[in-house]
Amino acid sequence: MDYLLTDEQKMIKDLAHKIAEEKIRPVAAKYDISEEYPWEVMKVLGESDMFGLFIPEEYGGFANSTMNLCLATEEFSRACGGIAVCYAASALGTIPIVLFGTDEQKKKYLPDLASGKKIAAFGITEPEAGSDASGIKTTAVKVGDHYVLNGLKHFITNGGDAETYVVIAMTDKTKGARGATAFIVEKGTPGFTFGKKEDKFGIRASSTRELIFTDCKIPAANLLAKEGMGFIVTMRTFDMSRPGVAAQALGIAQGAMELAVKYVKERIQFGKPISSFQGIQWMIADMATEIEAARGLVYSTARMLDAGVKDVSKESAMAKMYASDVAMKVSVDALQLFGGYGYMKDYPIEKYVRDAKITQIYEGTNQVQRGIIGLKVIKEMTK
Amino acid sequence: MNIIVCIKQVPETTEVRINPETNTLMREGVKSIINPFDMYAIEEAIRLKERFGGKVSIVTMGPPQADSALREAISMGADEGFLVCDRAFAGSDTWATSYTLAGAIKKIGAFDLIICGKQASDGDTAQVGPGISTHLNIPQVTYVKKVEEATDKSMRVERMLEEGFEIIQTPLPALLTVVKEINEPRIPSLKGLMKAKSAKITTLTQKELELDPQQIGLCGSPTQVVKIFTPTPRVGGQILNGEIPDIAKQLVDLIKDEVN
Numbered sequence: 001m002d003y004l005l006t007d008e009q010k011m012i013k014d015l016a017h018k019i020a021e022e023k024i025r026p027v028a029a030k031y032d033i034s035e036e037y038p039w040e041v042m043k044v045l046g047e048s049d050m051f052g053l054f055i056p057e058e059y060g061g062f063a064n065s066t067m068n069l070c071l072a073t074e075e076f077s078r079a080c081g082g083i084a085v086c087y088a089a090s091a092l093g094t095i096p097i098v099l100f101g102t103d104e105q106k107k108k109y110l111p112d113l114a115s116g117k118k119i120a121a122f123g124i125t126e127p128e129a130g131s132d133a134s135g136i137k138t139t140a141v142k143v144g145d146h147y148v149l150n151g152l153k154h155f156i157t158n159g160g161d162a163e164t165y166v167v168i169a170m171t172d173k174t175k176g177a178r179g180a181t182a183f184i185v186e187k188g189t190p191g192f193t194f195g196k197k198e199d200k201f202g203i204r205a206s207s208t209r210e211l212i213f214t215d216c217k218i219p220a221a222n223l224l225a226k227e228g229m230g231f232i233v234t235m236r237t238f239d240m241s242r243p244g245v246a247a248q249a250l251g252i253a254q255g256a257m258e259l260a261v262k263y264v265k266e267r268i269q270f271g272k273p274i275s276s277f278q279g280i281q282w283m284i285a286d287m288a289t290e291i292e293a294a295r296g297l298v299y300s301t302a303r304m305l306d307a308g309v310k311d312v313s314k315e316s317a318m319a320k321m322y323a324s325d326v327a328m329k330v331s332v333d334a335l336q337l338f339g340g341y342g343y344m345k346d347y348p349i350e351k352y353v354r355d356a357k358i359t360q361i362y363e364g365t366n367q368v369q370r371g372i373i374g375l376k377v378i379k380e381m382t383k
Numbered sequence: 384m385n386i387i388v389c390i391k392q393v394p395e396t397t398e399v400r401i402n403p404e405t406n407t408l409m410r411e412g413v414k415s416i417i418n419p420f421d422m423y424a425i426e427e428a429i430r431l432k433e434r435f436g437g438k439v440s441i442v443t444m445g446p447p448q449a450d451s452a453l454r455e456a457i458s459m460g461a462d463e464g465f466l467v468c469d470r471a472f473a474g475s476d477t478w479a480t481s482y483t484l485a486g487a488i489k490k491i492g493a494f495d496l497i498i499c500g501k502q503a504s505d506g507d508t509a510q511v512g513p514g515i516s517t518h519l520n521i522p523q524v525t526y527v528k529k530v531e532e533a534t535d536k537s538m539r540v541e542r543m544l545e546e547g548f549e550i551i552q553t554p555l556p557a558l559l560t561v562v563k564e565i566n567e568p569r570i571p572s573l574k575g576l577m578k579a580k581s582a583k584i585t586t587l588t589q590k591e592l593e594l595d596p597q598q599i600g601l602c603g604s605p606t607q608v609v610k611i612f613t614p615t616p617r618v619g620g621q622i623l624n625g626e627i628p629d630i631a632k633q634l635v636d637l638i639k640d641e642v643n
Contacts, residue, residue, distance in 0.1 A: 011573070011576050011577075011580075012573065015570070015571065015573060015576060018570060019570055022570065023570065044570055047569065047570070047572060048570050048571065048572045048573065049572045049573035049574055050573075052573065053573075062573050062574070
């Protein structure tokens with residue numbers, strides 16, 4: 001399907017494709033096994049201006065565009081969902097600074113994030129605050145011109161490898177959700193340490209660690225937006241970043257289908273390529289159609305965001321939920337098409353199943369997304 | 384350090400189709416890329432520029448669509464591109480091509496270094512680089528795998544041999560041809576791509592170069608392509624088993640049969 005991309009968008013997509021094929025695909029299996037952070041790839045992404053896609057030009061970026069971020073993330077994910085999330089998670093940690101940072105904060109943090117010299121991360125999840133973010137226990141207490149942070153964040157993507165963190169902590173527990181506040185915390189700040197690195201089912205190239213705050217003193221200047229705006233910062237950030245996760249899922253689905261189609265053309269059974277069998281063709285038809293439907297949702301949502309449409313919570317949730325469900329289904333079917341070989345780690349397809357699963361879980365589970373969509377639709381109908 | 388890199392646009396696929404009447408390449412429908420060996424030449428030039436300053440100029444001789452090869456080199460970090468393009472240059476062999484490129488380089492102006500890939504992936508002659516240096520009367524070092532030291536007056540490089548390498552010191556200006564061991568070509572940046580898109584490419588025709596008409600194009604080419612053919616694929620060999628004296632006897636019999 002032709003999405004009528006601009007020349008600039010085509011250029012970004014083509015460059016991301018080149019990077020994916022030349023620099024990501026050849027190392028995808030290596031990092032899946034070793035679980036090391038793919039610094040060599042992050043360096044290439046920095047040098048090619050890919051981190052600048054979600055940062056405005058005046059702060060060293062290329063342009064602040066969700067569509068650009070989606071196009072790049074989709075291409076990277078075709079080759080490796082794990083390496084792609086290292087990139088997308090840096091976007092997640094950067095977007096709140098782009099949206100809510102003061103000029104001073106932007107000047108201080110964004111140029112290094114745009115060049116890829118530094119990687120960012122976003123910290124909201126806690127052991128008892130996953131889908132229910134109001135359960136956050138990390139606190140921030142103002143003492144003079146500082147805030148003192150105490151608490152634990154877990155499952156933080158890029159945790160330990162990122163330099164710049166946006167962390168949500170409670171400044172006033174009595175106010176519930178309105179008592180949460182966002183802070184920028186730099187790696188190396190005394191009292192800020194990292195817990196164990198998680199051993200994950202998929203997206204193993206990405207690092208996932210706990211962030212531990214023990215009387216961690218950060219300057220009051222690192223307060224992002226205002227006290228009590230932590231959830232607004234989070235929700236606005238997720239609205240912007242969810243299409244990125246959707247694009248990640250979309251790329252995984254596309255990558256899995258491409259591998260499967262290549263395989264069925266080569267695999268000979270009963271004297272002919274299995275692609276000549278109707279049963280196989282129908283599976284491919286369903287995969288391709290569902291992927292295209294997901295792409296339509298993802299790109300449309302990204303374009304709404306770029307056009308400045310205010311409330312895209314429903315569309316954003318739809319794109320993330322649908323694209324990730326498609327990624328799961330398509331990757332499982334793609335493995336099926338590989339038959340017994342697909343189940344073996346010698347073949348690349350089982351990794352797509354493992355990488356796809358997380359997209360149904362993180363950045364709001366698909367159950368939470370359905371909740372957002374359902375409530376919104378009912379509300380719209382009762383106006 | 385002012386560096387000139389000579390590149391060639393080649394068909395991407397190895398499945399090149401040949402026009403049976405003219406025995407020349409049929410380029411239509413085949414994606415064109417920069418000759419892979421020339422990518423190392425471009426990368427090395429950009430790295431030297433990053434170390435020593437100066438500028439990198441890219442030269443290619445070819446049809447108008449070779450413009451895209453020049454832009455790709457600019458997207459990686461080269462400064463300017465020159466397209467040597469004229470019907471009068473068509474049909475050039477390696478002699479006429481190196482004569483023409485040498486003429487273009489003289490026109491472009493002062494330089495400290497010329498870098499070429501070791502050979503083009505379509506013709507595989509490895510003659511154009513050395514030819515250019517001969518026409519310009521400057522030293523050449525072929526198959527360079529590493530630049531050890533460089534000043535504005537001289538350069539010390541490692542030259543790859545079949546077994547091992549030799550270290551060569553050459554005065555500048557000189558011409559190097561490089562092998563793939565020398566570096567890993569970079570991925571262009573978005574800013575580079577934007578710059579390349581709007582970069583001005585200078586076209587140099589026979590009118591500007593005023594070359595000897597007897598030495599350019601088909602009539603300036605002492606070699607002619609008579610026929611291009613695909614070698615017949617080798618069939619699998621035969622393995623002889625048994626004790627060595629038996630094998631020797633079998634082998635002799637087989638050779639006799641073959642001769643008869």
